[in-house]
Amino acid sequence: MANTDLGYLLHSRPYRDSSVICDFLLEHHGRASLLYRGVRKAGKQGAKGRLLQPFSPLAVTFDGRNELKTGRLLEPAGAPVFLVGRQLYSGLYVNELLVRLLHKEEPASDLFRYYQNVITELRNGQLEATLRRFERILLAELGYELSLQWDVHGQPLQVDQLYLYEPDQGFLPVATQSIDPGLRQRCFTGQHLLAINRHAYDDQAVALAAKKLSRQALAPHLGDKPLRSRELFKQSAQ
Amino acid sequence: MSFSPLTQRLIESLTCLPGVGPKSAQRMALHLLDRDRVGAQKLADTLQLAIDKIGRCQRCRNFSEAPVCHTCSQMSRDPGLLCVVETPADVIAIDQSGSFRGFYFLLLGHLSPIDGIGPEEIGADLLDKRLAEGEVTELVIATGTTVEGEATAHYLSEMARRHGVVASRIAHGVPMGGDLEYVDSNTLTLALQGRRVIE
Numbered sequence: 437m438a439n440t441d442l443g444y445l446l447h448s449r450p451y452r453d454s455s456v457i458c459d460f461l462l463e464h465h466g467r468a469s470l471l472y473r474g475v476r477k478a479g480k481q482g483a484k485g486r487l488l489q490p491f492s493p494l495a496v497t498f499d500g501r502n503e504l505k506t507g508r509l510l511e512p513a514g515a516p517v518f519l520v521g522r523q524l525y526s527g528l529y530v531n532e533l534l535v536r537l538l539h540k541e542e543p544a545s546d547l548f549r550y551y552q553n554v555i556t557e558l559r560n561g562q563l564e565a566t567l568r569r570f571e572r573i574l575l576a577e578l579g580y581e582l583s584l585q586w587d588v589h590g591q592p593l594q595v596d597q598l599y600l601y602e603p604d605q606g607f608l609p610v611a612t613q614s615i616d617p618g619l620r621q622r623c624f625t626g627q628h629l630l631a632i633n634r635h636a637y638d639d640q641a642v643a644l645a646a647k648k649l650s651r652q653a654l655a656p657h658l659g660d661k662p663l664r665s666r667e668l669f670k671q672s673a674q
Numbered sequence: 675m676s677f678s679p680l681t682q683r684l685i686e687s688l689t690c691l692p693g694v695g696p697k698s699a700q701r702m703a704l705h706l707l708d709r710d711r712v713g714a715q716k717l718a719d720t721l722q723l724a725i726d727k728i729g730r731c732q733r734c735r736n737f738s739e740a741p742v743c744h745t746c747s748q749m750s751r752d753p754g755l756l757c758v759v760e761t762p763a764d765v766i767a768i769d770q771s772g773s774f775r776g777f778y779f780l781l782l783g784h785l786s787p788i789d790g791i792g793p794e795e796i797g798a799d800l801l802d803k804r805l806a807e808g809e810v811t812e813l814v815i816a817t818g819t820t821v822e823g824e825a826t827a828h829y830l831s832e833m834a835r836r837h838g839v840v841a842s843r844i845a846h847g848v849p850m851g852g853d854l855e856y857v858d859s860n861t862l863t864l865a866l867q868g869r870r871v872i873e
Contacts, residue, residue, distance in 0.1 A: 447788045453693050483858060490821045492860070516860045518867075519821075521828045528825060532787050664787035668825065671793070671832055 438499045441465055442513055444551060445490045446531045450476060458488060458507065459535055460496065461551055466544045467534065470498050470507035484510050491527055491555055492516040503540065522669070523558045526567055529665040530554055533571070537578060537657055547577045564647075565637045571650040580604075582653060584633035593626040600624075601649060603656045624649060681707070733804070735780040735797055736762050745769075745778060752776045754811040756804070758830055760784055760818055768816060776814070779804065784822040785829060793829065801830070805837040812840045819846050819864075 443462040451457045454476045460468050475485030487494065487510055497509035519527045530551070538544065550573050557566040575582060587593055588606045598615070599607035600623050610623060628645040637643040677685065681703060688699035706714035730736070731743035738744070745751075745765070755776025759765055765778050781796040793799075804810065813834040817823035831841035847865035848857050857865070 449789065480856075486858060486860065489860070512859055516863050518824075518863070520824070524821065524825050524828060528787050528821075535788050664790055664792045667792045668785065668787065668829060671829065 438497050438508060439465065439505075440495070440497045440509075443468075443494055443496050444492075444555075445488055445494065446535050447490070448488055456485060456488060457504070460494075461534060461538075461544075461548060462496070463545060463548045464543060466542045466548075467538045467540050468498075468505060469503060469540065470496065470505050472507040472510065487512060489516075490531060491519055493552075517555055517559060519555075519558055522563060523561065525665060525668045526558050526563050527555065528668070529567065529663065530558075530570055532663055532665045533574060533654070536663070537574065537654075544577055547573065564643055565635065568632075568637060568643075568646045568650060569635060571654065575653055578657065580653070580657070582649075584629050593629050595625075595627045595630065597626045598623045599626060599629060601652050603653070622648075622652070734765075734778045735782060735800065736765060736778065750775070753809045755814060756810045756812070757814040757816055758801070759816045760823070764816065774814070776812075781817070781826065784817055784820070784826040786822045796826065798829070798833065802833060802837075805834060805839055808837075810839055812842060814842050814844065816844045 441462040441464050443460040445458055446461055446467070447459040448456045451471065455471060455473045456475055458470045458472060460470055462468055472484065472488065475482060475488065477485065492515075493513040495509070495511045495513040496507060498505040498507045500506045534551075538547075550570065554566055554570050572582060583606055585593060586606070587599060588602065588608050591609075593599070593607065594609075598610050598612050598620075600610050600619070602608050607624070607629065610619075615623070624645055628642055629649075631639065631642040632646045632649060637646060676682070684703045684707075685696065685699045688694055688702050689696060691699075694702070706717070727739040728737050729739070731738040731746055732741050733746040734743060736743050736745065740747075752775050755774070756779055757768060757774055757776055758779045758781060759768065760781050760783060762780065765780065768774050768778075779797075779801055783791055783796055785791060785793065785796060805813070813830065815827045815830050817826045817830075827843055831843075834841035845868055846861065847868060848854065848861065854862070
């Protein structure tokens with residue numbers, strides 16, 4: 437039975453001579469792998485293949501019961517979106533996170549709607565705040581929501597207290613005096629955590645702390661294989 | 675009935691070619707053994723020689739048996755122009771158009787973080803050195819019109835800017851001799867974005 441859905445291409449890779457295996461984020465079916473046959477060709481036959489680009493909405497039809505579905509129809513479902521420069525790097529980062537972390541075939545309609553927002557916001561040039569919000573929402577979707585109001589003992593976060601982030605547990609209060617400089621680097625002030633909770637990233641120090649927190653929170657799920665899209669930003673920062 | 679072990683091995687080896695499945699491999703193997711032993715000998719010798727001798731050009735990363743390839747040694751080319759392409763086939767395509775007389779640099783792919791292809795894999799450090807030499811004045815970026823090709827282009831343009839080199843991107847648009855109604859909407863959007871005033 438054929439399924440019809442709205443989706444975004446996250447990643448594609450060539451398969452055999454003229455086919456493509458596509459990783460999609462679909463509105464009703466979550467993340468799914470679709471095989472489009474015979475689309476890597478010149479001329480008219482390859483028209484479908486040229487539509488297979490990330491960040492532009494696509495209407496897809498597919499069937500099959502295995503993990504790899506067979507893609508049938510493919511049409512644009514809206515105006516194409518062209519991200520440029522750092523917007524594009526950010527988009528690739530978001531896609532890499534989804535491909536690495538999101539489980540296949542689990543409906544994620546909220547995440548899908550948020551992904552649509554992310555693309556619009558990236559297009560408008562709001563990069564850092566958009567990425568931080570997205571990381572928080574993705575963690576929540578995966579079942580690891582960050583609680584940025586309470587520490588591990590169930591006490592409200594204090595503005596002038598230092599906290600250490602412990603994956604799977606939360607924020608552990610640490611004494612300021614007895615701490616070595618290496619560990620101090622990994623800590624967050626309560627003030628910053630509360631600001632991150634409000635998504636108040638206008639303050640540069642808060643934005644940096646939020647980035648540090650996202651990295652620490654995502655690290656256990658990414659394993660020891662680093663995110664390659666981060667390398668792209670390095671040159672821009674130079 | 676099955677083939678002798680060596681014939682079978684030949685058939686299996688031939689399937690490493692693109693577009694060649696077991697059936698066509700069998701036809702090729704039988705043709706070589708049955709009809710064209712001289713051709714087969716020549717193919718085997720050339721293949722062995724090519725695998726032994728052909729490496730990468732130190733300048734452009736194209737296939738070459740010499741340390742610097744034929745194209746990179748041509749004095750008639752403009753040393754100020756450097757065109758960045760993804761594959762050896764792109765070099766041939768651009769050179770045959772006859773409208774580019776500079777040198778080339780091959781990335782042998784494009785940036786694709788999810789596939790684990792970063793700046794290191796596309797030879798960014800080698801290009802960085804080339805730009806640092808100071809001879810190049812314009813970097814013509816001819817990567818594919820995919821999202822990854824675009825990300826690569828941006829990455830390279832940032833690198834060019836650091837070296838004070840002008841970076842240009844080849845135009846995307848409507849193919850020659852084509853009707854607009856058959857052009858896909860993505861291409862049309864880019865063609866409209868890149869429109870030019872008629873002088």
